[in-house]
Amino acid sequence: MVEESILTDDFLRELINVGEVDLLVGLDTFNDAKTVGNVMQAVRAGLLRYFPRLRTVVVNADGGSRDGTQELVRAASISDMRHVSNLSSLRTLHCISTQYSRESSGGGLHTILAAADLLRASSLVVISPESTNMEPEWVERLVRPVAKENYDLITPIYRRHKFDALLVRTLLYPMTRAMYGKRLREPIPTDFAFSGRLATQFLAQEPTPSDVGRMGAELQLSLSAMSGDFRVGQSFLGTRERIEHGAAELVPAMRRTVGVLFASLENFAVWSAVKESQPVPTIGVEHEVNLEPLRVNRKRLHQMFATGVAELDPVLRSILYDTTLAELKALALQPEEEFVFPNELWATTVYEFAASHHQAVISRDHVIQALAPLYRGKALAFVLENRDASGVEIEKNVEAICLSFESLKPYLLEMWETGK
């Protein structure tokens, strides 16, 4: 049976016209008209300023925007950018755009990778269309280590608000680090660079099951790099503006991230052999944390945690050990202002979920959904613990979470083999 290509004839024709490139810039968009114009200008300015000699192409994979995103990407030029005057290019700067189905496996990143493979790009950089405060220097900081210093994957480090990206800080970073041994602060990067070598290998991998495969390709790529013979590093970019996410967005986000992470553990041989984590080379200044005051609806978080623990009792019984569930129920009774979610309990909880996901004790999607309210509890605890903390203290507390995950890895290994 002939496989349907993810590349349309028109897109393929555009790729033919571009020809071989040294650097491919990927932009995965969906209704990003408000922000993508500025991002494109920063990208183009970065290319002109720092890589004027490279053959480059911007490939926009769009998930079916209806707000003119694709047109904005095509039309973006640097002529309006005040702080990039006096820039000119040696070469034609290509910008091509195609649509992909959001139902397709791998989504936009796979389209970008397929394009890179055909164009034999030796370096790739993916930029988030939501990186509204992106500077041209981000391009340089991401691309240079890959293009000139033989790195295969460069993920970003941002100066974030202390309460931003809590899912990354409390779960994804600690667990990825414990499983795969690399201390990548942003294991699910939205702005990152990687080598053509990594891209080719990733494309050649067996496709992940469709219910996971169309999500979290970025995380899958990171995990491939961390678990394979690839040189991995991270580069400080700058401040990343906080993006407000609605409560309803948590579960889809967890599917794309935690779900993918759990699914990756099916490759048991890879993560089980890792005994401890190592720092990865970090390029640029050490990141700081933005300590500006921020209102967090702690009451709501507490409520969602407590309600979740209560209402999901039958589900949680099939996932968690009795002792773990009992501890969580006791937590749910703590008043909000005294709420503490110990790191060991959190790590234990996550690992029991991971093991249940592996064993598919219930639908794997339900496993992920059930974790959401428990994560909210941990998020609340983090906010409370760090509300007056300095940047150094926050880092220490994140490190403590990581160490819990690392020290309890044998527990996961034991559960994995013996089952709950």
Add this chain to the structure above:
Amino acid sequence: MPASQDALWYKDAVIYQVHVRTFYDSNGDGIGDFRGLAQKLDYLQDLGVTAIWLMPFFPSPLRDDGYDIADYRTVHPSYGTLDDFKLFLEAAHQRNIKVIIELVLNHTSDQHAWFQESRKSKDNPKRDWYVWSDTDTRYKGTRIIFIDTEMSNWAWDPVSKEYYWHRFFSHQPDLNYDNPALREEMWDVTKFWLDMGVDAFRLDAVPYLVEREGTNCENLPETHAVIKDLRKRMDEHYPERMLLAEANQWPSDLRPYFGDGDEFNMAFHFPLMPRMFMGLKLEDRKPITEILQQTPAIPESCQWCIFLRNHDELTLEMVTDMERDYMYDEYAKDKSMRLNLGIRRRLAPLLDNDRRRIELMNGMLMSLPGTPIVYYGDEIGMGDNVNLGDRNGVRTPMQWDGGWNGGFSSADPEMVYSPLMLNPVYGFQALNVQSQKRFDHSLLSWMKRLIKVRKSTPVFGRGSIEFLYPANHRVLAYVRQLGRETVLIVNNLSSSAQAVELDLKRYKGNVLIEMFGRNLFPRIGDLPYLLTMGPYEFFWFRLRRI
């Protein structure tokens, strides 16, 4: 008497640039001469060129390859006599070949009698024929052109105890065009050669004729006035002659030199040349299309002169710093090749002796708008010798055969004015006219065919140009049109095969006829016209509605 009655002959010309010293030595003294050049006119006629541009042949101490003139009205004895020149001129005209000579207006040698007079004292009648000053602070901020050798535009004269102005070497004092007597004298010089029958003049270093405080001393209105006056006089008494401007400037700054068709007939398009090399290396048409899009329209009677190489360094003055760095990195990795913001190499070595690239560049030279100039020796792919100092490495003797001194001279090799090329790749033993004449596939044979095809239609010299912008940026495609004649030129700038789709809808119904083989290509229809091209390949198509 001019050989042709067509007043715009220069638009259809193919010019051959040569220094008489380098071409052929008839008397065995090791230096090329006019009698020798005359003997080689058949070769040039056979090549197909229609005009010869001679580099300076006047008496000179030769400290700047003859651009330091010591006498405007005769011939350097090394090259023969004035009579020899006249014989050469007549022989050229008999072959319908025009002759363009240098007129170095801006400066003389410090050995010129005028300067010797001028420096004698501040009261000398010719004092004011040059630009003197008691300080070296006038015209501050004027750029130095020969940055590798000169520190200032002023030089101290110990004889007359004042500074004199020189935009080039310090032994080349600038003439003062604010002096009416000097201007009359220069007209008289011009008339001298016009009366003899010379068809045209290349005016060297024209932007710098006049200086004014508070300016950059380039392209001043007063300079244009000098040229206009010269042109007016020439047109009145010597119609169908031509003035060619040497002005290394941006196209927009060059435009005034054409005036309203009442100043220069032609000007070199300097900024295009490095961009052709850049486009080739980048495998991207952008540098070429951009500079030509920025090139202003010129009066109908005027023409650009385009070239790939010449006697000077490949100049990188009219590019950005980034472009210059790129060109140095790609074409002059060895820093000894770099001189005065340029690269002192010949065409073939610049292109790694790659026949395909040499052909492509010559194809563009012959098809882009303007009158093309072929630098002597490039038609056989001669090499260079950067070790000869200054720009002498691109001015070695012409290689006629594999014998004694490459057939250039019967003198002892030690007497030849310059060492010949000896290495196994470019040496005269292997690379010479005689061996290339024997084979249809030689570069020389190919160049003859190229020139012949170019001359087969006036569209290349006189037609308009419209760029096509196919999505494949590695392909440079344009349409030349003159009246009902339409020619499509497609160039693959890439080292790999390319497919290109051209939007030729407006020419729908035309059949393409490839101009070298005269074979038919498919008719243009509604769909984009697909061409597949080998590495560095180019096509010239005549469009015919059949």
